[in-house]
Amino acid sequence: MSLVTDLEQNKILIGDGAMGTLLYSYGSDFCYEELNLSQEEQIYNIHRAYLDAGADMIQTNTYAANYSKLERYGLQDQVKEINKAAVQIARNAARSKYVVGTIGGIRGIKPNSTPLDEIKRSFREQLYCLLMENVDGIQLETYYDLQELETVLEIARKETSLPIIAQVSLQEVGFMQDRTPISDALSRLENIGADVVGLNCRLGPYHMLMTLEEVPLPKRAFLSAFPNASLPSYTDGRFKYEGDADYFKECAHLFRQQGVRLLGGCCGTTPAHIHAFSSELKNLEPVTEKEVKQRKRKIVIQSASKSNYTPLCEEVKKKQSIIVELDPPRKLDTSRFMEGAKALKEAGIDALTLADNSLASPRVCNSALGSIVQSQLNLRSLVHITCRDRNLIGLQSHLMGLHTHGIHEILAVTGDPASVGDFPGASSVYDVTSFELIKLIKQFNQGLSLSGKELGEKTAFTVGAAFNPNIRSIDKAVERLEKKIAYGADYFISQPVFSEQKLIDTYEATKHIDKPIYIGIMPLTSSRNAEFLHHEVPGIKLSDTVRDRMGKHKDDPKQACKEGLLIAKSLLDTAMELFNGIYLITPFMRYELTVELAQYARANHPSLLARRSQNA
Structure with missing residues (x-):
């Protein structure tokens, strides 16, 4: 049985929640991926907490376990060791549940901040490390730059037939940061070969649901959503997420109505949030039809008024x-x-x-x-x-x-x-x-x-x-x-x-x-x-x-x-x-x-x- 087979058989699968949020709350504030080597028991216990809360699938603690991001901590030569340990810990915790190898986006809000050639090198190295440890699939998450995600997805699809989950991060409701409509972005990812396409991070359930209302059910792939718990607050030098688990219970059925078949959590979510999703949806079948909302967008961009104004660059000519x-x-x-x-x-x-x-x-x-x-x-x-x-x-x-x-x-x-x-x-x-x-x-x-x-x-x-x-x-x-x-x-x-x-x-x-x-x-x-x-x-x-x-x-x-x-x-x-x-x-x-x-x-x-x- 594979993750995709379960989804095809009209099941709603529950993913896990945030790893970094829990580590941060425990006092860790260095390189979370390094803890696969130095704090194996802590990582194991977090995996178990999500599984006990009802998760069908857990992600390896490898979001930033690539050369580019580990280099910030002087750990760039330990890519193999960190990814190997992450899969082994997750596998020991998961038992019969699915383990997917997570690879996060490198580019953030600044487009072209990292050259594609560098991204490709880092991605290939991490991908091979995860595949060598026999994960059940690959999860590509928190990608703001669609070009980056399309690039790495093409590489992953050529290298493995395992299920691939490809998730983008919203800039605002309905759009990525380059103004690509989310429906178009997910369709492009499906055409490249992603088995599951969806949204994760940055925003909470409210904005994700508004966006999903405009997204049709994929023709071949399946929809996923991993919302944040809420917007974070910053108090006394610490970030804190206020979203409570009861709110996630209310949202669980709304995600189902939008056709989501893989539902988990991102920043700020805890085992309590995952239990809220699981307790509401565990025995329900996903929807196979939905009405796509066509939101009217009245976009009026006026030009600035500059009557009788000649720019310096024209005057000097x-x-x-x-x-x-x-x-x-x-x-x-x-x-x-x-x-x-x-x-x-x-x-x-x-x-x-x-x-x-x-x-x-x-x-x-x-x-x-x-x-x-x-x-x-x-x-x-x-x-x-x-x-x-x-x-x-x-x-x-x-x-x-x-x-x-x-x-x-x-x-x-x-x-x-x-x-x-x-x-x-x-x-x-x-x-x-x-x-x-x-x-x-x-x-x-x-x-x-x-x-x-x-x-x-x-x-x-x-x-x-x-x-x-x-x-x-x-x-x-x-x-x-x-x-x-x-x-x-x-x-x-x-x-x-x-x-x-x-x-x-x-x-x-x-x-x-x-x-x-x-x-x-x-x-x-x-x-x-x-x-x-x-x-x-x-x-x-x-x-x-x-x-x-x-x-x-x-x-x-x-x-x-x-x-x-x-x-x-x-x-x-x-x-x-x-x-x-x-x-x-x-x-x-x-x-x-x-x-x-x-x-x-x-x-x-x-x-x-x-x-x-x-x-x-």
Whole structure:
């Protein structure tokens, strides 16, 4: 008798519940899969508890027992030992009940977070270890990424004729995170060869049942559901699930009505939840027909209103464009900042760029100041967003806020690590890279969040990306630039350049790129300033000539500042012959310096495009 044969003979089978939840409640908080080696009796007792509660099938404690996940704990060389021990423990506990080898998804909410080749290697190794121990089937569970699940399912189906259970995790009712309808996803899994298809984890019975209402009975396979007990709470540093077993009793018959033939539990469920399912359904036959609910989905995604608005990336293609960075202040008095913004507006700049806590030091929120600048001065704000300070939740909330404030220009950057700033003990988040942040912003422009949820409106962000021409190999810098274009970058803003030759080299290396580049120019204020930038600020290098020129005036601050302006104007002369975009960086809130440079550029350099048309 096999698991599939039982399902074919009109039986409803009960699976087990959470392993990790019980281990966590017992005080374990390391690698649950390693406990197959060090705490065999504890794992055995949990299996027995679920079997005694009425489970017909138990899963091996191998959800994360693959190379990729065990590597986090330095256990990557024990894949075979951990999986072998897991099957043996489960087999000893199960006696005549079914034992399926569980393999969990590697990719989480971030698509493409792990390359498919790496996933395939890890999966094959774990699959072979489980098959060698003669499991009764394979359970693939908690897959957010349909591409990953389809990939590993194809491998498993080729390697074994044993029953395969393939389960996805909901992002929201009816959909996976890439907006694939669950009914379509399960149908695709059935066509690849899964014997049981269904849902597990992330959400509780309520949302799973709502989704299953829209899922027809499979043509060949069978439906499964392994809901969480509830949404978790977080109290005193511990996660806790509040869902009670009586609620699962009420839901058991609803799952049966939706055609589920394999019913178990995921996070937060205990033997009491499994007993609730078992006591209600043990002697009942599954339904063979169901009415599929066709939920009307009124999806209206409006485009953001941007009347008479031309993005910077389009303006700079038509005319010479100057943007200026003015850092938000470290203190709450914003009067000098606003004076600077007003003076720069009067100097004719096209946008004011505002860094996001540059050098990892807290400053007045750049989006708040950007909103004020736009509303009070009618000056376009270009707001920087770092990956450092916000997790995926905060980043998306921030983007929604920027859209609400009418800020459409964004520079996506990695951000200096927290260790270089005022609070070196603070955490650097880095949930995404700058590449992934660009892609996320572009997805907002499609009216979708990272998880695939509809935003109800399309944003209209134009995404700038950072470009550092100062590294030793300009070709490597251009490769990163090209990669950012592939992720959706609309234009680039460079680190400051302090050499005419470097400007020429940068132009030659990037002239094949069809995206505009704003080249960075920063006036130096003193010899100490020059040496600090050269030696201590990541991504900035000064030429020996510039450092020598500034060094000659190290004892004369006024003359040093004049020399810094002369150097910047000379760089401007070269830059404006080569690039249509100029990015002036204001040092130490000394906006009078960038005002003078902006005025110099406007007065001494007619439009580059006009000159080119005259020379054509």
